[in-house]
Amino acid sequence: MMKLRLKLFFSLIVLFYSLLAAQQNPSFKIKDGQFLLNGKPVEIRSGEMHYPRVPKEYWKHRLMMMKAMGLNAVASYVFWNYHEETPGKWDWSGQKDLKAFIKTAKEVGLYVILRPGPYICGEWEFGGYPWWLQNVKGLKIREDNEPFLSANKKYLTELYNQVKDLQITKGGPIIMVQAENEFGLFAYQRKDISDESHQSYLNKIVKQIKDVGFDVPMYTSDVTDFFSGGHVEDALPGGNGEKDINKLKMVVNQYNNNKGPYMIAEFYPGWLTHWGEGFPRTRTEDIVKLTKDFLSKGISFNYYMIHGGTNFGFTSGANYNKEHDILPDLTSYDYDAPISEAGWRTPKYDSLRMVLAKYTKEKLPDVPAAVKVIRINNIRFKNLYNAFSYAQTxxxxxxxxxxxxxxxxxxxxxxxxxxxxxxxxxxxxxxxxxxxxxxxxxxxxxxxxxxxxxxxxxxxxxxxxxxxxxxxxxxxxxxxxxxxxxxxxxxxxxxxxxxxxxxxxxxxxxxxPFPDRFSSNIKAKPLSQQEYPTLKDVPAIYQGEFDLQEAGDTFIDMQNWGKGLVFINGKNLGRFWKVGPQQTLYIPGVWMKQGKNEIIIFDQLNGRVQSSVNTLDKPILNDLTR
Structure with a gap:
């Protein structure tokens, strides 16, 4: 009897320290056809949110909304061109503080899926690549090309040094890293390059990710029809936009030793929009039905986007189209997502939250209140400039x-x-x-x-x-x-x-270049009121000031303007264009202040001279004028 008690005692001691070790050394693995979190099976219920598209001050609010919806992870691209604007000069501070974003996700209780590319697509300028790569002699992006691979290795090294201690293997929230992005589709499009060369490139990118130090599980993200060109060994294939669960399982099994886990790497609750075309809407009932199917059959997923945010400044990219040659993306990246551009809960959000709540063991947190919204009327302009005069400086x-x-x-x-x-x-x-x-x-x-x-x-x-x-x-x-x-x-x-x-x-x-922090220090002579009529059909710069008793989110109304940019206190809100469908630009309240604020508008078309501008308490995102 004594031996039995001692045996039981030591078994309990072993169990206790095993549990303690699991808590102190969390782990995430892909094993035996499952995702294993700290040794226990788990399904990923993730939402995509991009740190450059949301003011830093709002990161926690949006992540808390995701947690309150019933999600357990957030996915984000890493934007190479956002951090290395000029060769060798890296910026990971302020709005670009990826480390702070990841730490905030952990604080809220979300795991992190990192998508470093180097190619990200994402309706983002140049798909995430720095523009200056095109000036490097002999460099060809997305190809087995030494100048490109050398530059990419530097990028991945810089990235790893930022986030290495935030991997789950070091006690952080990063559970997976994506290798490249939709490469199978790209390989299909680039028939001028051999399959062997494509595979060689992809394998070298994966090796670089591992060589710099990433040691969490890796996955790929591709349309299931193109898995053959984008699959790499030891990386879980994730399907983009797939609705047929049987097809997903069949294709994943083909490339993953005849087993799961099964994940929709991009599950689209909305869709992107270009200038000059209608704003697409995705039916809530369709997304709810798909979500129920995935949850009931153990399919992991990542909503792309759960919260789109805004393409501030010059960050929006463009798609290619033979009919139009180029399809420029809107400034708004609302995406018809469950959480709107300004961080509002939508009927889609509430519907999905009700579904996810049934599959979540613990009670969901309350949904955070929305940020205060204000209207600003009759912002008058103090100075007007002929942009040609500005150009002379x-x-x-x-x-x-x-x-x-x-x-x-x-x-x-x-x-x-x-x-x-x-x-x-x-x-x-x-x-x-x-x-x-x-x-x-x-x-x-x-x-x-x-x-x-x-x-x-x-x-x-x-x-x-x-x-x-x-x-x-x-x-x-x-x-x-x-x-x-x-x-x-x-x-x-x-x-x-x-x-x-x-x-x-x-x-x-x-x-x-109209750089960020563009302010009233315009080195040109403003026009007199008598000269205002000369501005018709001439590119113009408008500068004004307005006072606020209290700051809040708002939407500047650009319906009477032509085409150009808006700056608030030096922050570039992004592009506007009268053809629509977007007729307002989102102004985050945290970019304004109590007291005096400055506005600058550059209008390249400037059909008639404007004396003032207003803001609205709701966006206009679906008003085409041509």
Whole structure:
């Protein structure tokens, strides 16, 4: 009897220390066809949210909303070009503090799925790649190419040094890392590259991820029809957008030793939107039904997006389309997601929460209250500037041909191209190399618009003797999806012609990057009120101030404006364009303050002079005017 008691005692001691070790050394593994969290089977119920698209001050609020919905993980891309804007200069601070984002997720009680790419797509400028990679001699992105692989290794090393202690193996919340992104689809699109070369590239990316130190399970994310080109050994294949559970299981089994676990790596509760097309809506009842199916059959999933946020500044990308040549993405990344752009719970959120609550053991937390919303009426403008006058104060470059943004060492914004004609000329102006939108002037007088979206590259010109042709070009965002991602230089990328003859001689290019923190320190003379009528159809800069008793979220109403940018206290809210469907821009309340605030609007089209602007308490995201 004594021996039996001692045996039981020591068994309890072993069990106690085993449980203690499990608590002190948490683990996440893919084993025996299951996800195992601390040795116990678990299903992933994740939502996608991107730290650059949500003000840092709101991260915790949005993550708490995810937790209150019944999710147990958050997934996020890592945005290489967000952290290395110029070669070798890394920024992981403030809004770019990925480490703080991950720690906040842990604080809220969510695990983290990291998606470092290097290619992310995500309707993000250049699919996450730094624009300046295109200036590196011999470099080809997404190919088995030494200059690219060398740059990528540096990126992954920098990333790992930021998050290495936040892996679950070190007590952090990161449970999985994705290898590349939808590479099978890309391999299918790039038939000009051999399957062997594609696989060699993919294997080297995976090896780099492992070599820098990541030691949590790895997975891939692809449309199930293209698993063959995107699968790598020892990585769980995850299906994107798959609704057929039997098909998902069949394809995963084919590439994962005939077993699970099974995961929808991107489960779409909404969809993306481009300028010039209607805002798509995804039926709540369809998403609820699919969610019920996945939960009842043990399928893990990641809602893409659970909360989209905003493409602030110049971060929105574009898709390629043969009909339109380019499909630029909206500033709003609302995505018709369960949590709206401004962080509001939606009927879709409430419906999904009710379903998830039935599959969650513990009671769900209360849903956090929404951030206060305000309206600001009659914001008056103090100063108006002719943008051509502003351009006179900016850096200029002269060359024998139009130079691209990349050749000018400029990533984003606008470039003013100018050529002087000693003799008169008349005929058809052809800017087939336009990337992407331009307004055209002769001696500062507008004669037309050119537009890559509408395949509009020509217009008639009548240029007098001793006159200047001016072409103000906007970079709309580099292509983030399709094989055309490899052809992504901006500005004017080929000779400008009149009557099919190249314009020869000197071009003067003025760089207009409109950097973040753009403020009232505009080095140009404001116009007098008597000069205001001269601004019609001339690109203009409006500057004003407004006082607030209390800050709050709001939406600036741009329905009466043309095309351009809005800055609040130096923060670039993003692009607006009168064609819609987006007619408002989201202003986070945390970017304003009690007391005096500044607003600057750049309008490239400027059909008529504006005296004021208002904000609304609701966004307008589905109003097409063309």
């Amino acid at each position: 900016q850096e200029k470059v002269k060359a024998e041909k139009p130079l691209t943004f990349e050749e000018l060492d400029q990533g984003y914004g606008y470039v003013l191209y100018q050529h002087h004609f000693d003799e008169a000329i008349k005929g058809k102006l052809d800017v087939s190399g336009l990337r992407d939108f331009a307004t055209v002037y002769v001696n500062g007088r507008k004669i037309g618009e050119l537009n890559r979206f509408y395949n509009s590259y020509t217009l008639p010109v009548d240029i007098p003797k001793n006159s200047d042709l001016q072409i103000l070009v906007e970079n709309w965002g580099r292509i983030n999806y399709d094989a055309q991602i490899n052809q992504n230089t901006k500005g004017i990328i080929s000779p400008v012609k009149i009557n099919d003859q190249n314009i020869t001689g000197i071009w003067e290019m003025t760089k207009l």
